[in-house]
Amino acid sequence: MKFLIAIIIIAGTALIGSRITFIRKQLGLGVKNIFFTGIEYILLGLLLGGSGLKILDTDTIRKFQPFLIFGLAWVGYLYGIQFEIKLVRTLPKKFFSITAIQAIITFVIVSLSMFTFFCLLSIISFEKAIIISIVLGITALSTAQSALAIANRNFKFKDQRLFDLLRYIAAVDGLFSMFFFSLFLAFTNPGTATIAPLLSALKWTGLTTFAALIPAMIFLLMNKTGYKHGDFLLLLTGIIAFTGGMSWQLGISPLISGLIAGIFIANTCKFRIRALNFLSDGEKPIYIIMLIILGAGWDLGQKMSMAAVLIFIVFRAAGKVMGNFAAVKSFRSAFRIPPGVGFSLLSQGGISFGIIINFNILYPELSTQIIYIILISTFFFELISPRLILASFQERVNQTSGPLSGEYDEK
Amino acid sequence: MRNRLITFILIILAMLVVFNAETFLNSDDSISPTLIIGFMLLSSFVVGFFFEKGGLPRITGYIISGLVFGPFILKFYSLGSVEELLFLNSLALAFIAFNAGSELKIKEIVHDIKPILYLTLGVTIVVFSGVTATVFFISELIPFMRPYPLPAKIAIASIFGIISVARSPSSAIAIINETKAKGSYTSTILSITIIMDVLIIILFALVISINSLIMEPGSSFEFSFVFFLFLEIVIAFILGFLLGKFIIFLINRVKVEFSVVIIALGFFVIKFTHFAGSFISNNYEMNLHLEPLLICMAAGFTVQNFSGYGDIFLKRMDKISIPVYVAFFTITGASINLNILRAGWILGLIIFISRISMIYLGSFFSTKAARAEKKIRENSWLGFITQAGISLGLLSEVVRRFPEAGIHIQAILIATITLNQIIGPIGFKYGLHRAGETFLSKKERSEKGNKSENT
Numbered sequence: 084m085k086f087l088i089a090i091i092i093i094a095g096t097a098l099i100g101s102r103i104t105f106i107r108k109q110l111g112l113g114v115k116n117i118f119f120t121g122i123e124y125i126l127l128g129l130l131l132g133g134s135g136l137k138i139l140d141t142d143t144i145r146k147f148q149p150f151l152i153f154g155l156a157w158v159g160y161l162y163g164i165q166f167e168i169k170l171v172r173t174l175p176k177k178f179f180s181i182t183a184i185q186a187i188i189t190f191v192i193v194s195l196s197m198f199t200f201f202c203l204l205s206i207i208s209f210e211k212a213i214i215i216s217i218v219l220g221i222t223a224l225s226t227a228q229s230a231l232a233i234a235n236r237n238f239k240f241k242d243q244r245l246f247d248l249l250r251y252i253a254a255v256d257g258l259f260s261m262f263f264f265s266l267f268l269a270f271t272n273p274g275t276a277t278i279a280p281l282l283s284a285l286k287w288t289g290l291t292t293f294a295a296l297i298p299a300m301i302f303l304l305m306n307k308t309g310y311k312h313g314d315f316l317l318l319l320t321g322i323i324a325f326t327g328g329m330s331w332q333l334g335i336s337p338l339i340s341g342l343i344a345g346i347f348i349a350n351t352c353k354f355r356i357r358a359l360n361f362l363s364d365g366e367k368p369i370y371i372i373m374l375i376i377l378g379a380g381w382d383l384g385q386k387m388s389m390a391a392v393l394i395f396i397v398f399r400a401a402g403k404v405m406g407n408f409a410a411v412k413s414f415r416s417a418f419r420i421p422p423g424v425g426f427s428l429l430s431q432g433g434i435s436f437g438i439i440i441n442f443n444i445l446y447p448e449l450s451t452q453i454i455y456i457i458l459i460s461t462f463f464f465e466l467i468s469p470r471l472i473l474a475s476f477q478e479r480v481n482q483t484s485g486p487l488s489g490e491y492d493e494k
Numbered sequence: 495m496r497n498r499l500i501t502f503i504l505i506i507l508a509m510l511v512v513f514n515a516e517t518f519l520n521s522d523d524s525i526s527p528t529l530i531i532g533f534m535l536l537s538s539f540v541v542g543f544f545f546e547k548g549g550l551p552r553i554t555g556y557i558i559s560g561l562v563f564g565p566f567i568l569k570f571y572s573l574g575s576v577e578e579l580l581f582l583n584s585l586a587l588a589f590i591a592f593n594a595g596s597e598l599k600i601k602e603i604v605h606d607i608k609p610i611l612y613l614t615l616g617v618t619i620v621v622f623s624g625v626t627a628t629v630f631f632i633s634e635l636i637p638f639m640r641p642y643p644l645p646a647k648i649a650i651a652s653i654f655g656i657i658s659v660a661r662s663p664s665s666a667i668a669i670i671n672e673t674k675a676k677g678s679y680t681s682t683i684l685s686i687t688i689i690m691d692v693l694i695i696i697l698f699a700l701v702i703s704i705n706s707l708i709m710e711p712g713s714s715f716e717f718s719f720v721f722f723l724f725l726e727i728v729i730a731f732i733l734g735f736l737l738g739k740f741i742i743f744l745i746n747r748v749k750v751e752f753s754v755v756i757i758a759l760g761f762f763v764i765k766f767t768h769f770a771g772s773f774i775s776n777n778y779e780m781n782l783h784l785e786p787l788l789i790c791m792a793a794g795f796t797v798q799n800f801s802g803y804g805d806i807f808l809k810r811m812d813k814i815s816i817p818v819y820v821a822f823f824t825i826t827g828a829s830i831n832l833n834i835l836r837a838g839w840i841l842g843l844i845i846f847i848s849r850i851s852m853i854y855l856g857s858f859f860s861t862k863a864a865r866a867e868k869k870i871r872e873n874s875w876l877g878f879i880t881q882a883g884i885s886l887g888l889l890s891e892v893v894r895r896f897p898e899a900g901i902h903i904q905a906i907l908i909a910t911i912t913l914n915q916i917i918g919p920i921g922f923k924y925g926l927h928r929a930g931e932t933f934l935s936k937k938e939r940s941e942k943g944n945k946s947e948n949t
Contacts, residue, residue, distance in 0.1 A: 091762065149527040290515065297508045301536065304497040304504075313816030314539075320817060321535030325508075328529025332512050368754070 089143050092131065093375050119229045120432045120465050124371050125458055128378020139379035147376055151440060154369045156327030156341035158437045161362040162257065163345020164355055171255075178251045181410040185252065185425065186224045186259035188406030189399065194220030196398035200391060210277060211449060217267055218442055218453055222435040223399040225260035226253040230430035230468035237469075240476050244418045249427055249472070252407075257434035264438050265291070265339050268445070287335060294329040295343035298322045299351075302344075306354055319361050331444075338441045377440055381454055388455045395456050396463055403428050427475040430468040431461045495547065502540045509533060509570055527578055530571045535817065537563060538824040551919040553668045553823045558916070560827025567832070576828045583829075584786075586822035588760025590664040591787040593811050594688050595734070595794025596804060597667065602681045609866040609874075614686050614693070616860025617853060617878060618659050622697075624852030625845060626655030636841060638902040649705040650899055653892055656701045657907055658849045660694045661687045662882035662918065668819045669880075669922045671812065677931035679869050683877035683922070691884060692727070692788065698888050699723040702895055709896060722782060730785050734792020735800075737763065741793060742801040753814040763789050787884075826882065826915070835909050842909025846917075849910065853878045869929040876925030880918030881911045 131139040171179075194216045201212035231246075231253055240246045269284040269291075271277065279287075302322050310318065326344055327337040349355050404425035411420045439457055443450035512529070538559040545555030565573040603610060629651035633639040639647055666687045670680055703719050737759065744755060767784040774782045798804035835842070857875035866874070889907055893900035926932045 091758075149531075152526065152528045293508075293511065297504055301501050301504055304501045305539075311816070312813050316814060317535055317539055317817040317820055321532050321539060323532070324528050325505075325532030325536055328526045328532045329508065329512050331526045332529050333515060 089131065089139050089147075092138070093372055114466070115233055115469075119233055120227060120430075120461070121371060121374050122432075122462055122465060124374040125378035125381070128375035129381050129383075130378075131375070132379030132381060134381060134383040139376070144376055144379055147372075148444065151373065151376060151444060152327040152331045152337050153324055154373045155337040155437060155441050155444075156323045156330065157362065157365065157369050158373075159338045159341020159343075160323055160326070160345040160348075161359075161366055162261075162434065163342040163347075164349045164359050164362060165254075166258070166346045167349045167355070169350075174251060177414045177416070178248060179255065180414060181248070181407070182252045182255045183259065184410035184413060185403065185406035185428070186256045188409055189224040189402035190220040190259075190263060192402035192405065193223040193395065193398050196394060197391070200394045207452075214267075214271065214446070214449060215452055218264075218438070219395060219456060221260050221263045221267060222431075222438050222453075222457055223395070223402065224263070225257045225431075225434045225438075226403075226428045227430040227432035227435070227465075228253045229432060230465065230472055231427075233469050234472040234476075238473065238476075242418060242476070245420060245424075245476070248420070249424070252428055253430070256428075260434050260438060261339060261342050264336070264441075268336055268339070290333045291330070291335045291340055291343065294326060294333060294335060294340040296347060298326040298329070299344040299347040301325075302348055302358075303352055306352060315357065316361065319358060334445075336441050336445075338437050373440055374436065377436060377443075377454065378458070380443060380450070381458055382451045383455075388452060389459075391452070392456050392459045396460050399431075399460065399464075400426070400429060421475050424475055426471040427468075429464045429471060431457070431464045435461070498540050498543055502537070505533065505536050505540070525571055525575055527575065530575050530579065531582075531821070533563070533570065534560065534824045534828075535820055538820045542820070551669055551923045552672050553665060553819060554916060554919045556820055556823035557827035557830075560824035561830050561832075562827075564828030564830070566830070571828065576825060579825055580829070582821050583825045584764050585757055585761055586818045586825075587664065587787060588764055588790045589757055589811070589815075589818050590667055590822070591790035592756060592760065592794040593667050593671075593808070593815070594663045594684075594691075595791035595796075596798040596807050596811070597670070597684055598688055598795050598798065599681070599804070600799045603685050606678060606682050606685070609682055609861060609864040609870055610685050610689070612860040612864035612866075613682070613857060613874060614689055616863070617686075617856035618690070618693070618697070620856030620859070621659050621849060621852040622652075622655040624655075624855070625658040625848050626651045628848040629654040629845065632841075632844065636902075636906075638899065642899075645708045649708040650903065652701055652705065653896075653903055654845060654907065656694075656698050657885055657888055657892075658845065658852075658910075659690070659697065660881060660885040660888060661690050661878060662880040662884070662915070663687050663691050664822065665880035665882055665915070665919050666877065666922060668815075668823070669919050669926065671815055671819070673923060673926050674933035675926045675931045677929065678867060679873060679877075679929035680926060680931050682866075682870055683874060683925075687877070687880075688791065691791070694884065694888070695727065695785065695788075696723065698891070702891070706895070709899070722780070726782060726784055727788065729782075730788035731792045733784070734789040735796050737789060737793035738796025738800065741797050741807070742803055745797075745801075745803045745806060752810045756811065757818075759793075760786075760790055830912050830915075831908065834905050835912055838906040838909040841906045842913065845906065845910045846913045849914070850875075850879060869931075873925040873929050876921040876928075879914055879921045881914035885911050 128139065129135055132144075133140055197219045198212055198216035201207055201216060202209070207215070228250070231250055235246070265288075269287040270279050272279045272283070299322075302318065305318055322344075323341065326340050330337040330340040348358060352358070404423060407425035407428065408422055411422070411424065435457060439450065439453055442453065538556040541559035542552035542555035545558070546552050562568055563570040565571060565576060626648070629636070630648055633642075633647045633651065639650055642650065663684075666684055669675075670684060699720055741756075741759070745752070764786045767786040767789070771783050774780050794807070797807045854875045857878065858871075861871040861874055885907070889900075889904045889911075893904050896903075923932075927934070
């Protein structure tokens with residue numbers, strides 16, 4: 084019965100939510116961004132979950148696992164299919180280098196600081212401290228695009244090049260997150276939380292490539308323009324379920340396999356736009372369901388976690404600012420980039436959520452801490468991010484049109 | 495064709511690797527439902543295509559794919575895994591019931607009322623009496639029937655007869671959608687199949703009640719059973735009408751992801767009827783079982799006939815019908831228990847032949863009496879062979895009511911139903927083609943017309 088009620092609430096919310104998520108216009112920027120990111124669904128999950136009404140308890144959440152696996156593969160495909168190398172090449176190469184430097188520095192700073200924090204408190208074992216710190220570092224480095232999108236919808240910016248750079252970083256640093264997450268998974272043994280030997284890492288890589296490329300090749304072989312809507316839906320759904328299911332069965336990541344398959348399709352299939360449109364159509368309801376389930380797994384009874392959240396927030400901000408500062412200093416830019424531009428890249432969510440959901444499936448016993456830290460910090464970052472972006476552009480706002488709050492600027 | 499063959503090989507190879515690879519998880523032997531669904535969708539999609547190329551219905555391909563890769567032949571997934579996925583079948587059935595109801599158009603029924611009435615009555619009477627007689631005459635060859643006295647033998651034979659009358663709207667709808675068939679033959683067959691779906695529940699209840707008198711000495715005719723059955727049907731129609739009005743409201747006023755809403759509504763109806771049934775049984779000691787498929791069918795019928803949104807409804811349903819059919823028929827194929835089939839296949843085959851012969855005779859005389867169109871006269875019997883879900887549902891009721899004989903009846907009739915499930919769609923597709931109502935046959939005809947005009 085619990086499962087039935089859970090399904091009805093989640094499906095109903097996903098259906099209604101996918102229609103109204105982006106239409107609130109009378110709210111402050113930060114609050115608008117909170118809704119834009121879909122954090123309200125995490126709160127709904129929290130209400131339904133173990134810390135709330137207990138409708139979505141651990142057993143019920145486990146029953147949703149096949150859907151989560153499918154959803155992760157879907158997110159991977161959707162993210163990967165947007166990486167058409169031809170298009171990426173048209174953008175300045177410096178952008179990529181700046182993104183890489185800021186991503187690596189953020190990762191290092193957050194991982195080290197969190198590891199030190201856990202070691203000083205010595206409440207978790209050394210191995211667990213390493214794993215949790217690394218995963219926090221991985222999630223910290225990616226930037227969500229929501230705050231930039233909100234800022235772009237409400238204001239006009241004089242220096243569009245700077246804005247393009249920020250959008251580029253927010254779009255591409257997720258790829259680094261995924262790359263580090265892949266390395267992490269390859270070099271750890273699921274379940275035992277120990278470091279895996281090189282041979283095991285190679286095996287992981289081989290299986291991931293297999294689980295990604297076989298479905299992608301099937302898609303390429305089967306794909307043709309003449310498919311009816313239903314046929315194409317069937318093919319795409321089948322491919323995604325097959326990728327996710329194979330990954331889960333092999334003990335690898337559905338998110339990473341989906342990502343690789345998506346990139347492969349993006350660069351080899353001439354009908355990729357049709358697939359992208361289908362994936363985008365299903366994104367919102369899938370994302371909402373995943374957020375609700377993520378929220379349900381949020382354990383509010385964590386001791387010492389508030390301190391960990393504070394450390395994470397401080398060092399993520401420091402990592403982003405220092406990382407971007409170092410990156411910008413390393414390259415000569417054709418336009419002025421403010422030294423504190425890293426503050427504009429604090430928005431968190433999207434890929435980070437995908438990564439912790441995937442981590443939760445593989446390491447359920449280690450993920451409660453991470454979920455706690457990421458969810459609270461996301462709430463904070465989303466609230467302040469739009470204002471911080473505006474602060475970076477303060478001197479560059481087009482004075483003639485002015486900072487037109489509420490103006491919808493479709494670009 | 496070559497691409498699809500390579501795809502098929504790739505899917506199989508991938509599954510073999512997954513089964514044999516040393517994985518990173520120390521989990522048990524269970525296979526992820528996500529993987530099974532992915533495999534089912536892809537493999538059936540390809541197999542369906544091969545069948546289509548061979549002139550056979552895609553859904554037969556889906557059934558065969560489920561059967562071959564299922565728990566009794568290649569064992570790509572276990573019986574437990576299939577059982578876990580059976581909820582998808584319920585969802586698909588609800589979806590198909592919505593579709594079936596919305597395919598019934600009062601105007602068309604009224605237009606073809608004479609053949610519909612004659613065929614419904616004629617085929618029902620001939621098949622029921624013909625199959626009953628066949629089973630009765632061969633009862634000495636059926637081991638479990640031998641010890642029963644004569645009246646009980648007739649009663650048991652009549653159970654075979656009544657279940658033989660049932661048909662499969664889901665297969666009929668799937669074939670019509672696949673072939674994009676349209677015309678008087680199509681609508682007549684579909685109308686009769688759907689009407690029979692309702693009628694069979696009433697007839698079955700009557701036969702079972704009468705049989706109880708014969709097989710359980712001392713029992714009396716259960717008027718209450720028949721009364722409650724009528725009540726169930728009336729309530730189902732009322733609820734279906736209200737649900738239909740709600741769907742009309744959704745189409746008209748709310749912009750929602752329609753296909754998902756329809757499946758969610760189907761799920762809700764199934765769960766609601768189960769809940770209502772157990773609630774009434776626990777609190778009022780009444781055995782009221784609302785048939786969810788009747789509710790969905792009535793809802794579809796309401797949208798089609800009591801609003802201007804019938805075509806929009808059908809179009810939107812059609813958008814996602816293929817994945818639904820693939821999942822439904824593949825799981826149906828995977829659920830075919832070959833062990834039971836092996837045990838009862840000879841008797842099953844005899845009943846299968848008898849049923850088809852009776853359908854032919856019944857259709858022949860009914861259409862002649864109704865002076866139906868030639869294409870209906872010659873091909874209607876081909877549309878009545880399909881059998882699936884409802885027959886299996888009735889069989890479980892037989893087992894519940896008459897446990898001793900029921901289990902043997904079930905074993906034999908499952909074999910018959912399996913044959914009908916595989917042969918039925920082929921027959922119907924052939925019938926539609928012969929009647930010239932499929933998209934392809936219409937295209938062929940127009941091309942021929944163009945050629946003769948040119949020469």
